[in-house]
Each structure stands twice: as C-alpha cells, then as structure tokens.
Amino acid sequence: AQSVTQLGSHVSVSEGALVLLRCNYSSSVPPYLFWYVQYPNQGLQLLLKYTSAATLVKGINGFEAEFKKSETSFHLTKPSAHMSDAAEYFCAVCPGGTSYGKLTFGQGTILTVHP
Amino acid sequence: DADVTQTPRNRITKTGKRIMLECSQTKGHDRMYWYRQDPGLGLRLIYYSFDVKDINKGEISDGYSVSRQAQAKFSLSLESAIPNQTALYFCATELAGDPDTQYFGPGTRLTVL
Numbered sequence: 427a428q429s430v431t432q433l434g435s436h437v438s439v440s441e442g443a444l445v446l447l448r449c450n451y452s453s454s455v456p457p458y459l460f461w462y463v464q465y466p467n468q469g470l471q472l473l474l475k476y477t478s479a480a481t482l483v484k485g486i487n488g489f490e491a492e493f494k495k496s497e498t499s500f501h502l503t504k505p506s507a508h509m510s511d512a513a514e515y516f517c518a519v520c521p522g523g524t525s526y527g528k529l530t531f532g533q534g535t536i537l538t539v540h541p
Numbered sequence: 542d543a544d545v546t547q548t549p550r551n552r553i554t555k556t557g558k559r560i561m562l563e564c565s566q567t568k569g570h571d572r573m574y575w576y577r578q579d580p581g582l583g584l585r586l587i588y589y590s591f592d593v594k595d596i597n598k599g600e601i602s603d604g605y606s607v608s609r610q611a612q613a614k615f616s617l618s619l620e621s622a623i624p625n626q627t628a629l630y631f632c633a634t635e636l637a638g639d640p641d642t643q644y645f646g647p648g649t650r651l652t653v654l
Contacts, residue, residue, distance in 0.1 A: 462645075467647075467648075468647055469645030469647045470584075470633075470643075472643070472644075516583055528586065531583035531585070534581075
C-alpha cells in the first residue's frame with residue numbers, strides 16, 4: 427500500500443521568492459512519484475514525474491523536484507515564484523515497475539503568490 | 542478541441558435521483574479513470590478501466606457504477622444520489638505504453654441536495 431502526505435494545505439509566497447512545497451510518501455515497493463497542478467476551474471496537469479531515473483527531475487514552468495529515498499520525500503521547488511504559479515498542487519505516488527496507473531494523491535497544497 | 546471532455550460541467554440534482562456523468566476522449570488511450578475530489582482530501586479513485594472489457598473498482602466505488610461503451614467513452618453513474626456524493630468528479634486517460642502519466646478532463650461539479 428502507498429500513501430502521500432503533503433505538509434501544509436496552504437503556502438503563501440511573495441512574487442520572486444522561492445517556492446517549496448513538501449511531499450512525503452510511503453510505499454512498499456520503489457515508487458513512481460508525480461506532481462500535478464490544478465488551476466482554478468480546470469483539471470489536473472502533470473508538472474513532472476520521477477520514474478527511477480535521475481533523482482532530480484525538471485518539469486514545466488521552471489519547477490523541479492528531488493527524490494530522496496532516505497527521507498521518503500519528493501519536495502517541489504521553484505527558485506522564483508510568478509503570479510501565474512498560483513494554483514493547487516498535488517503530489518501522487520504509484521507502485522513503480524508496473525504498468526498499473528493507480529495513483530494515490532495527497533490532499534493538495536494551495537499556493538498563493540503575493541505581488 | 543479538448544482531448545478529454547466531460548459532460549455536464551455542472552449538475553444539481555436531488556437525493557435519490559439517478560445521474561450519469563460522461564467522459565469522452567480523442568487521445569486514443571486505452572486506460573480511463575474516474576476520480577472524485579473533495580476539499581482537503583485530494584483525489585480518490587472510484588473506478589478504472591484498462592480496456593473495454595476490463596473494469597475495476599477503486600478505493601471508493603460504493604454507490605457508483607461505470608460503463609465503458611467504447612475505447613473513447615467511459616461513463617460514471619450514481620444510481621441513487623446522496624448528499625455526500627456532492628463533489629468534483631474528474632475523468633482521466635492514460636496510454637498503456639506511457640504508464641502513470643494521466644491526462645485529466647476539466648471536471649464535473651455535482652451537487653446533490
């Protein structure tokens with residue numbers, strides 16, 4: 427069984443500041459990990475995914491995440507926030523090594539960006 | 542045109558009514574999923590289908606049923622709607638050759654009074 431915990435349901439940053447959204451996971455097998463973003467009144471879009479290759483994963487819109495097995499973490503970062511980054515972000519985990527797309531999502535983190 | 546469409550986008554219904562939410566896709570993906578989203582709970586899987594003849598229950602399937610009419614269509618039904626089924630419902634698709642990358646529709650906001 428797998429699970430995901432996102433630390434902080436709301437994160438607020440100033441435009442130009444570092445964005446850090448935290449995600450910890452548990453999985454009985456080596457996991458695949460994902461970050462999705464949901465803009466208001468839209469479905470989810472994939473930001474990036476880790477599938478056991480490089481531990482530092484780069485995604486769209488300047489986001490990246492680092493897989494740290496020892497910490498069971500997959501935190502999402504962006505060096506400089508933009509107003510357009512305001513959205514809800516979801517971390518998700520899936521059993522790795524299977525062609526079995528059964529994702530387990532975290533509860534979501536709402537990112538607010540202030541001018 | 543959107544690759545994954547959901548109809549209706551918004552629906553208000555009454556307790557006990559039967560309701561169907563529809564999902565269509567033009568991506569040619571064989572796998573389709575239904576999720577519900579509740580504030581503070583993230584997305585939870587209701588049903589998933591790996592092809593037309595393969596349908597599986599997710600973690601919260603009670604009170605729901607599905608039909609995979611064709612590769613491109615996957616419908617979710619609430620046989621007798623209840624207020625705690627008020628939620629945002631998402632359909633998603635996935636290509637078997639690119640596992641775990643799911644593409645989401647815009648969602649259906651369902652309110653059960």
